[in-house]
Amino acid sequence: MSHNQIGLRIDGRRPAELRKITSTTCVLSQADGSAYLEHGNTKVLAAVYGPREARHRALVLHDRAILNVELNVAPFSSGERRRRSKNDKRLLEMASFVKQTFEPVVIATLYPRSQIDIYLQVIQHDGGTLQACINATTLALIDAGIAMTDYVCACTAGWVEREAAIDLNYIEESSDTSEVTIAMLPKSSKITLAQMESRLHVDKLEEVFRLAGEGCKQMYEVMDKTIRDRAEDLARKMTV
Amino acid sequence: MLRQKAFMKKTKSGKVLKVVKEHYLRDDIWCSVETCKVCEHTEPVLSAVPSINKAFRLPHYIIPDTNIFINQIDVMEHPLITNVIVLQTVLEEVKHLSLPIHQRVRDMIANKEKRFYVFSNEHHRGTFIEKLKDESPNDRNDRAIRVATKWYGNHIKDLNPRVSVVMMTDDAGNRDKATADGLQAISVKWYIEALDNTEILDMMSSAKDLDDGQKTIYDEHLSPAHVSNGIKSGKYLQGKLGISSHNYLEGSIYTKINGEEGTILIVGRSNLNRAVDGDIIAVELLPKSEWRTTPTGVVVDEEEEQAEEESLKAEQEAAATAVKEDAVMAEPEAEKPAAVETHKLDTPQPCGKVVGIIRRNWRQYCGFIDRKSVHTPAGSSAPVNVLFYAMESKIPKIKIRTRQAHALLGKRIIVAIDSWPRTSRYPIGHFIRALGEAGDKSTETEVLLLEHDVPFHEFSKQVLSFLPVEGENWVVQPEHFAGREDFRSLNVCSIDPPGCTDIDDALHVVPLANGNYQVGVHIADVTHFVKPGNVMDQEAASRGTTVYLVDKRIDMLPSLLGTNLCSLRSNVERLAFSCIWELNKDAEIVNVRFTKSVIASKASLTYEEAQNRIDDANMQDDVTSGIRILNMLAKKLKQRRLDMGALTLASPEVRFSLERDTQDPVDVEMKELKETNALVEEFMLLANISVARKIYEKFPDSAMLRCHPQPPSANFEKLEKAVARFGIDIDHSTSKTLSDSLDNAVLPEEPYFNKLLRIMTTRCMMQALYFCSGAQIEQEFRHYGLATDIYTHFTSPIRRYSDVMVHRQLHAAIDSSLAYGDELTDKEKMNDLCGNLNHRNRMAQQAARSSVELFTHLFFKNKTEEEEGYVIRILKNAFIVLIPKYGIEGIIYASAKVPKTADSGDAAAQPQPILVYNPETDCLQSTETLAEGETPKTQVQLFQKVMVQISIDDDLKGGGEGGMRQKLKMELLKPWIEGISVHGISNKDDPEAHALTSKKREEAPGQDQDKKRAGKRTKA
Structure with a gap:
């Protein structure tokens, strides 16, 4: 793209702009908490069950709850139809990222000897799956009423055509870009996940991190609004 | 606002995918007009009151469509064209159609004076349009341009009703639609003609109107789909066309024929079918019966030229009476086979015919207008078609339309090719700019730089902004010692040619207690100043090398670095990258290490000074005794290298003494080599080999190495x-x-x-080449000439970019904590870089040679000398003589020409061979019939000593058929061959001999590189 002349990215955004985010909670009545989140064309559904009794006795921790994350990518989620096995290493890795991200944030000691299940379903994929999963999980956990120290807001950033940009879409991601995903606790600005799989010049790292952090803060605004709207809505329904 | 874009795409493997993209529309895209109050732009590009053109009464902004950029880029680049709105739609289409033009448009946009503004109409809420049902993408884009023009018109109307927006397009249909929408639309031609400026008028690319009534000369090219299917099925062969430098109607491609690599000859105008040197073409093999034997002849195509000239003349006369629009030339009579008759060899070479052109390699060409093609009276400013000769003899003549033909005669000009329709014998082009008078030193230097694609513009401000802020006052600071060894106390000295200001290497030696020697080679630490990826680095990477001409130097790095901060001058502290060996008495390496360092050279010597110090027994200071030890070690190193089979080759290099003020050459001498040259060379070779091993160890896949194939x-x-x-x-x-x-x-x-x-x-x-270690197998790393299994360039980072890369890799190899990007590890990028460096290197060499040639010509101006020479190459109808004293070469033709008769189409005008080529003995011999075993009366063979007379043709300004290309004239004195030889200076009036040599198009000696290649191809 003619990045330097018009300062716009391939889809018309500026470097520090997120895609259009839409999110709702409480979309599945069966689950204890659920959320649906769209980062542009990346669409994720999250369902939280628990805290409930642990399935396997052997895994039970006597002082705290265990987190269990399962991630699934729909075969129809990308341009080419492709079925992934449940044991796809890529998916297992991503699930474990999500798990690691939330372990320090969920106050698990409140729920000893129990298990919290987080099921994630990627319905459409257009870049930034991990960030969308983390954000959806945050919303679903809040919806389930599970105690957490803060929101967890995730955002990607990368070096696209000689410039740092956030929330990369699939095209930007796939043109050999170095991409960082970070997940942040917006109140304390603490980072619970920073993940990068390609090489990035050390001089550029700081700029990319800074932008990603800003992206997380923007993300927080959106997510917080969703939760507050939802709460207001609920309150209204209860008074009626 | 959000739109989805969805379309189907076929992947390389043939799958059909649906691609869904987001497309955001914005409210914050501004118009960028200086006085606009509505928009919130900070740095407006378009001036409030743009220029006025006679075609409109009001000042206006121009909105061109895609084809304007594609076809008329030279016009758009003219300084008269400013205040242009480049729509995003247009820019993307340009990018899709032609990357070089896209780059040129981007350069214009970056140029503040041009006032080109990119308007992102595709992301603007008011100008985005959806594709309608049944609308072609082209129609949709045209409509997008009209919508954007309309938006701008309305937007500006509120601002200043006296300013308007004009859409520029050559598509009449689009113009009509625009007019119907109430927009102003105009064609380039109309707009430019209203500017009333001859220069820009000439730059206008000619319209591609094909008149059906015209006779077609060439076969049609096949469609791209047809060609690519044919190549897949093996019916056609693909290759890059190389035209012989002796004959522009003979080309060849190197490709795989039935699985075997080989050369396919393409001979003659109709077989070449409008392909130009360097084009990627598709070729169909001719039947075996039409295959030919190796013809390495020099062709003088008299007839065809004559005919062309007459047709031009007739046309210009017609044009004088009634100025026709876009006159296309009348066709001359049927063409004669241009090639010289060849001798039959046992194995005919495959011949082919061009069926399609896959990619054009047209560029801008330097050259001059053929005087003979201008027939209008002087002072006339009516547009006429004239013929243009490129300096490079491989390029066909180009027909251009100009209004300043007389003003341009005798000048060097630049021309671009626009098209080559089937009905035109020659490609049609347009004038770009004039460089200056032919024969003038600065003009000719510019020509040779342009011809060899040497970037010689001044360094931009952006590049210079990466120089140290201290400028000339930069000194080594205490913090620079971090990670460096302090070698300031060592007796380091440098030895270079006289007048050298970019000193990139220095040496030292210290005898050790154990009887061994510590020897250090210190190389300027350029990478301390040139950081990877910044603009200065990119510029250096693109320049690749410093180019040395006889009277000037085209630097790779800004001179502050090259001749000052990096240059290892004596008695100043400089940063260096050092290679330190322990060598034993027999100059064998005991160990080696590399380190960044700080040095203070004690002396910068010339080769001669160093030699004198060695020879002068009275000199016993530390530096001198160091040089003596180094000299001793160097001799041993050299002997060992020679024993390993390193080659000592030679080239006839000359050196000019230039007059101080005018820089005119006053004397020529052969370059002399001293022992100390070899001294420095030996240690540089040693350093290069040691470094090559080290970086190959660290970067087995991406080390930058240099090989020399067998x-x-x-x-x-x-x-x-x-x-x-x-x-x-x-x-x-x-x-x-x-x-x-x-x-x-x-x-x-x-x-x-x-x-x-x-x-x-x-x-x-073969040529030595840079390569990326991951791209070749280890056996091919060998450097044949130096007889070493691995080699690289480390010792001249000021003047070669390869060395800069090697420095970076070596630094990464010795400092594991160093952070580096993928520029050192990416195999593909490294490979591309090697490709560019090899190209630049070759070009730099050729430019240097051409520069020597130019000065040789200046030297021989008004001189006639008789010199001894040697025959070094035999051609079919000529031979090439080398004059050792001046290192120059010239062609002497082996055929006499019969004076032109009245009817020039007659065969009598064909040159009569006096000597003919004997392929068995590779000799030229006289034509008398021989009895078995008898040697011919006269013959010319390789290595034969001859006497020749050298002079410069005064006719530099064109006029003769070769015009300005004819420069150095060499005539045979001894042996005497009737019809070829001339009498000495005393007997110059021999009419026949004079006619013979001055009428022919001579090859300039500097093109021997091409000759070599052409020679190789025909032999292969």
Whole structure:
């Protein structure tokens, strides 16, 4: 793209702009908490069950709850139809990222000897799956009423055509870009996940991190609004 | 606002995918007009009151469509064209159609004075349009341009009703639609003609109107789909066309024929079918019966030129009476086969015919207007078609339309090709700019730089902004010592040619207690200043190398770095990258290490000064004794290298003494080599080899190395045959055997013979090349000439970019904590870089040679000299003579020409061969019939000593058929061959001999590189 002349990215955004985010909670009545989140064309559904009794006795921790994350990518989620096995290493890795991200944030000691299940379903994929999963999980956990120290807001950033940009879409991601995903606790600005799989010049790292952090803060605004709207809505329904 | 874009796409593997993209529309895209109050832009590009053109009464902004950029880029680049709105739609289409033009548009946008503004109409809420049902993408884009023009018109109307927006398009249909929408639309032609400026008028690319009534000369090219299917099925062969430098109607491609690599000849105008040198073409093999034998002849295509000239004349006369629009030339009579009759060899070479052009390689060409093609009276400013000769003889003549034909005669000009329709014998082009008077030194220097694609513009401000802020006052600071060794106390000295200001290497030696020596090579630490990826680095990477011309130097790095901060001058502290060995008494490496360092050179010597110090027994200071030790070690190193089979080759290099003020050459001498040259060279070779091993160890996949492939034996065939006559055998199976046979090839009666043989052996060699270690197998790393298994360039980072990369890799190899990007590890990028460096290097060499040639011509101006020379190459109807004293070469033709008769179409005008080529002996011999075993009366063969007369043709300004290309004239004095030889200076009026030499188009000696390549191809 003619990045330097018009300062716009391939889809018309500026470097520090997120895609259009839409999110709702409480979309599945069966689950204890659920959320649906769209980062542009990346669409994720999250369902939280628990805290409930642990399935396997052997895994039970006597002082705290265990987190269990399962991630699934729909075969129809990308341009080419492709079925992934449940044991796809890529998916297992991503699930474990999500798990690691939330372990320090969920106050698990409140729920000893129990298990919290987080099921994630990627319905459409257009870049930034991990960030969308983390954000959806945050919303679903809040919806389930599970105690957490803060929101967890995730955002990607990368070096696209000689410039740092956030929330990369699939095209930007796939043109050999170095991409960082970070997940942040917006109140304390603490980072619970920073993940990068390609090489990035050390001089550029700081700029990319800074932008990603800003992206997380923007993300927080959106997510917080969703939760507050939802709460207001609920309150209204209860008074009626 | 959000739109989805969805479309189907076919992947490389043939799958059909649906791609869904987001497309955001914005409210914050501004108009960028200076006085606009509504928009919130900070740095407006478009001036409030743009220029006025006679075609409109009001000041206006121009909105061009895609084809304007594609076809009329030269016009758009003219300084008269400003205040242009480049729509995003247009920019993307340009990018899709032509990357070089896209780059040029981007350059214009970056140029503040041009006031080109990119308007992102596709992301603007008011100008985005959806594709309608049944609307083609082209129609949709045209409509997008109209919508954007309309939006701008309305937007500006509120601002200043006196300013308007004009859409520029050459598509009449689009113009009509625009007019119907109430927009102003105009064609380039109309707009430019209203500007009333001859220069810009000439730059306008000619319209591609094809008149059906015209006779077509060429076969149609096949469609791209047809061609690519044909190549897949093996019906057609693909290759890059290389035109012979002796004959622009003969080309060849190197490709795989039935699985075997080989050359396909393409001979003649109709077989070449409008392909130009460097084009990627698709070729169909001709039936075997039409295959030909190797013709390496020089062609003088008299008839065809004559006919063309007449047609031009007729046309110009017609044009004078009634100025026609876009006149296309009348066709001359049927064409004669241009090539010289050839001798039949046993194995005919495959011949082919161009069926399609896959990618054009058209660029801008330097050259001049053929005086003969101008027939209008002087002072006329009516547009006429004239013929243009490119300086490069491989390029066909180009027909251009100009209004300033007389003003341009005798000048060097630049021309671009626009198109080559089937009905036109020559490609049609347009004038770009004039460089200056032919024969003028600065003009000719510019020509040779342009012709060799040497970037010689000044360094931009952006590049200079990466220089140290301290400028000339930069000094080594205490913090620079971090990670560096302090070698300031060592007796380091540098040895370079006189007048050298970019000193990139220095040496030291310290005798150690154990009897060994510590030897250090210190190289300027350029990478301390040039950081990867910044603009200065990119510029250096693109320039690739410093180019040395006779009277000037085109730097790779800004001179503050090259001749000052990096240059290891004496008695100042400088940063260096050092290679330190421990060598034993026999100059064998005990150990080696590399380190960044700080040095303070004690002396910068010339080769001569260093030599004098060695020889002067009175000098006993530390530096001098150091040089003596180094000299001793260097001799041992050299001996060992020679024993390993390193070659000592030779080239006839000359050096000019220039007059101080005018820089005109006053004397020529051969470059002299001293022992100290070899001293420095030995240690540089040693450093390069040591560094190569180190970086290959660290970066097995991406190290930048240099190899020199073994020459194929075909290259030696002719030479072997020629020296066999003297009872000498050349064994080139390894460099060792070659080196030995060269040493033994001495003729006592001819002292120059050995040198000559070495010069000619050099020409049989392959080019040494940079490569990325991951791209070749280890056996091919070998450097044949130096007889080493691995080699790289480390020692001249000021003037070669390869060395800069090697410095970075070496630094990464010795400092594991160093952070580096993928520029050092990415195999593909490294490969691309090597490709560019090889190209730049080759071009730099050729430019340097052309510069020498230019100065030779200046030197011989108004001089006529008789010199001894040697025959170094035999062609079909000519031979090439080398003059050792001046290192120049010239062609002498082996055929006399019958004076032109009245009816020029007659065969009598064909040159009559006096000597003919004998393929068995590779000789030119007289034509009398011979009895068995009898030697011909006169013959010319390789290595033969001849006397020639050298002079400069005064007719520099064109007029003759070769016009300005004819420069250095060489005429044979001895042996006397009737019809070819001339009498000496005393007897200059010999009419026949004079007619013979001055009428022909001579090859300039500097093109020997091309000749070599052409020679190789035909032999392969």
